[in-house]
Every structure is written in structure tokens, then in C-alpha cells.
Amino acid sequence: MKPVNFDYAAPESVADAIRLLVEARGEAKIIAGGQSLLPLLNMRMARPSLLVDLARIPGLDEVRLSDGWLEIGAMTRHAVVEAHPLVRRHAPLLAAAASFVAHHQVRNRGTIGGSTAHADPAAEEPLALLALDSELIAEGPDGAAKWPIGAFFRGPMTTALADAQVLVKLRVPCRGPSEGWAFREISRRRGDLALAAVAVWLRREDGICRDLRVALGGVADRPVRAKAAEAALRGCAWEPQIVDKTPALLEADIAPGSDVHATADYRRAVARELLVHALNEAWERVGELSPHC
Numbered sequence: 156m157k158p159v160n161f162d163y164a165a166p167e168s169v170a171d172a173i174r175l176l177v178e179a180r181g182e183a184k185i186i187a188g189g190q191s192l193l194p195l196l197n198m199r200m201a202r203p204s205l206l207v208d209l210a211r212i213p214g215l216d217e218v219r220l221s222d223g224w225l226e227i228g229a230m231t232r233h234a235v236v237e238a239h240p241l242v243r244r245h246a247p248l249l250a251a252a253a254s255f256v257a258h259h260q261v262r263n264r265g266t267i268g269g270s271t272a273h274a275d276p277a278a279e280e281p282l283a284l285l286a287l288d289s290e291l292i293a294e295g296p297d298g299a300a301k302w303p304i305g306a307f308f309r310g311p312m313t314t315a316l317a318d319a320q321v322l323v324k325l326r327v328p329c330r331g332p333s334e335g336w337a338f339r340e341i342s343r344r345r346g347d348l349a350l351a352a353v354a355v356w357l358r359r360e361d362g363i364c365r366d367l368r369v370a371l372g373g374v375a376d377r378p379v380r381a382k383a384a385e386a387a388l389r390g391c392a393w394e395p396q397i398v399d400k401t402p403a404l405l406e407a408d409i410a411p412g413s414d415v416h417a418t419a420d421y422r423r424a425v426a427r428e429l430l431v432h433a434l435n436e437a438w439e440r441v442g443e444l445s446p447h448c
């Protein structure tokens with residue numbers, strides 16, 4: 156199918172993009188890499204009168220360190236997130252998650268900001284951002300807005316972003332040597348969206364799990380934390396009998412659905428299995444990370 160007719164604008168500043176969005180009164184859509192939006196346009200599930208392309212705005216694809224944070228511009232492509240030395244060094248969980256996104260062609264076009272704003276509950280990068288306790292910065296007609304990632308995802312494909320707000324950057328706290336991470340997923344074919352995926356970040360000191368964040372994808376209407384499992388492990392020595400009990404705790408935090416790809420029970424079973432592997436992998440990995448930036 157073909158999209159309905161639309162106008163196209165490629166502003167050269169965030170301020171101009173916001174102005175165009177405000178003038179369109181809810182009829183415009185931002186386009187970043189187009190990898191999710193274009194299929195929606197072609198199927199006429201989105202019918203904007205104007206596309207506001209962020210591609211010509213300088214600085215939106217910068218990756219840099221700032222005061223203990225890794226800052227990633229919203230227009231940074233998945234392929235850059237996957238390969239960038241600063242991401243691999245300070246947030247390797249995020250780089251690993253990006254490597255699971257689709258195929259090279261999609262990773263070369265799609266952006267981390269687009270994936271986060273699109274908020275597919277099975278997308279990989281939002282999971283890593285959630286496990287890493289990231290924050291998101293947007294600009295809009297009323298100025299800048301900031302959300303902890305846990306407050307950003309509101310439902311299936313729904314976020315805290317208002318109509319004329321542009322997500323401009325994602326901030327990830329830099330990680331250090333006492334921390335470990337793991338990303339695991341099962342999809343029907345390599346490059347498909349996950350049937351279930353798990354991102355784990357933890358901090359280990361003196362053989363104790365001092366802190367832990369587990370994010371799950373594909374098993375709820377948005378990326379979710381495994382809060383019951385986290386609580387069971389936080390403050391504990393890493394005993395297999397404790398870790399092996401965590402899958403049973405997932406029930407409180409997930410609500411998978413059935414679709415043509417998998418039943419709810421299958422997704423639940425996959426998430427349980429992935430969780431134990433990812434937890435142990437993260438625990439073993441402590442020590443690999445360089446000191447905080």
C-alpha cells in the first residue's frame with residue numbers, strides 16, 4: 156500500500172521542528188530513521204499531514220561523556236550504539252541490546268530515539284535503558300522535560316511524550332568495575348522482535364549483590380522491571396538456590412499476551428529460562444567494566 160499524501164519538512168534546529176509540530180496542531184509526525192513509521196504510513200495506520208524529519212538537525216546524533224553520564228543523541232543509529240567505543244566501554248549492556256535489533260539495514264537507519272519513542276514492548280534498546288536506570292530529555296513548546304526511564308513508558312506504543320515534544324537525548328549513568336550485565340533474548344529468527352528478552356544490570360561487592368535491575372521485554376504491554384525477583388536477590392550472597400527461585404517470582408510483574416508468534420505461556424516460559432541465565436551471566440561478568448567515567 157501507499158501512504159496518504161503528506162507534506163515534508165526538514166528543519167535545521169530543534170526549535171524549528173517544535174514550531175512546525177505546534178503549527179500542525181497534532182497532524183504532524185516526527186520521522187527519524189523511518190523504520191517503524193514508514194510501515195505504519197504505508198498501511199495507513201498513521202495519516203499525518205506533515206512529516207518533520209530530524210535528520211538535518213546538527214548535534215542530535217552525538218555520543219559523549221558528561222559528569223558521569225553517557226549522553227546519546229536521539230538520532231544516533233542503532234549501528235552506532237552497537238559499535239561506539241564510549242557505549243561499549245561505559246554501557247556495554249546497551250551496545251549488546253542494539254546488536255539484537257533487526258538486521259544491518261535496519262540498524263543503519265533506525266535510531267535509539269525512534270525506538271524509545273515508538274515504545275514497542277519487545278524492542279531491545281528500551282529494555283537496556285530501563286535496566287541501566289537511564290533518563291530521557293525532550294524539548295517542546297514549554298521548554299525542556301526530563302523523565303526517569305521508569306516513568307516514560309505508559310502502555311503499548313505509548314509514552315510520556317506530548318505531541319510537539321522532541322526526544323533529544325538519552326542519558327545513561329556510566330558503569331564501573333563492580334558491576335555486571337547481561338542481555339538475552341529468544342526470537343523466532345535472528346533479527347526478529349523478541350518473543351521474550353531480559354536485560355540485567357547488577358552491582359556485586361564482597362560476594363553480595365548490592366544492587367540489581369532486571370528489565371523484561373515481550374511479556375507485558377511495555378518494558379517492565381522484574382521487581383519481585385530484584386527484591387529477592389538484592390542484599391544476598393549469590394546462592395544457586397536463591398537465583399533458581401527467581402523465575403517463579405516473575406508472575407507478579409509480567410502479563411504476556413498470545414499472538415501469531417507465541418502463546419502467553421510460551422513467552423512466560425522463555426522469560427523464566429532467560430532470567431536465570433542472564434542473572435548468572437551478569438554475576439560472572441563483574442570486573443570486566445572499566446572505572447566510572
Ligand SMILES: Cc1cc2nc3c(=O)[nH]c(=O)nc-3n(C[C@H](O)[C@H](O)[C@H](O)COP(=O)(O)OP(=O)(O)OC[C@H]3O[C@@H](n4cnc5c(N)ncnc54)[C@H](O)[C@@H]3O)c2cc1C
Binds near residue numbers: 184186265273
Ligand atoms: C524489518 C524490521 C525489523 C525490525 N526489527 C526490530 C527488532 O528486532 N528490534 C527492535 O527494537 N526494533 C526493530 N525494528 C524497528 C526499528 O528498530 C526502528 O528503527 C525503531 O523502532 C524506530 O526507530 P526509527 O528511528 O526508525 O523511528 P521512526 O520510524 O522514524 O519513528 C518511530 C516513531 O517514533 C517517533 N519519533 C522518532 N524519533 C523521535 C524523537 N526524537 N522524538 C519524538 N518522537 C520520535 C516517530 O514520530 C514515530 O512515531 C524493526 C524494523 C524493521 C523495518
